[in-house]
Amino acid sequence: MLEEWKKRWLEDRIGWHEEQGNASLKTHWTPPDKTSSVLVPFCGKAKDLLWLASLGHRVIGIEISEIAAMAFFNENDLIFKEKLYKNIKLFEAEDIAISIYCDDYFNCNLPKADALYDRGSLVVVHPEKRFNYVQHTKSLLHKDAYRFIITLEYEEGFVQGPPYSITPGEMLAYWSDLIQIESYNDIENSSPKFKKSGLNEVLETIWVSHSKI
Ligand SMILES: C[S@@+](CC[C@H](N)C(=O)[O-])C[C@H]1O[C@@H](n2cnc3c(N)ncnc32)[C@H](O)[C@@H]1O
Incomplete structure (x- = not known):
């Protein structure tokens, strides 16, 4: 699967990328004041990294594709340096606190972060690896870390993931303190395979913890 992701970047098949960043993040990101570092697994080249850094966060992205990093x-006109951290290639901006580690997420052991921003990450992990993903993510976060996670839910049997459908019950089994802050039918913005599949609904849900609301 990692090779398939790298191939997608090579061929510029990145339909998930949002040129303006994620609107729900901008609306609902309300971490506790002390939040400094934010972990962004499977970060791609998301504009959200810039937005999070503009709030004063130290942003730590992890991405398998060096092309993406x-x-x-x-594309954001940032001067950056290439470094090595425990044998992992790391790209670090000079003038803004954004680092992207280039490796398989499951191999990355980094210092614990204060918060998590997860879009297009948990949802693309094969259901059989999801538990591992969650355990690994927990190991990279402080115990009381703020979490912001975007999931999808759709009826089985119409399309093959990724992205994969996740039920609210499964999310709460992983993190019982999460709150659904927004949920809407996103079929219009989903990839062509969803629109062509006959599905009427792809439910996108925003989950947060420690919300100030
Ligand atoms: C659906 S995209 C989402 C990208 C980004 N989060 C966004 O919102 O634009 C999933 C990304 O995860 C990366 N990826 C997939 N598996 C990975 C892994 N095991 N470790 C690190 N990155 C991975 C892919 O290369 C791809 O850029």
């Missing part, structure tokens, strides 16, 4: 810095 370099595109992020180049």
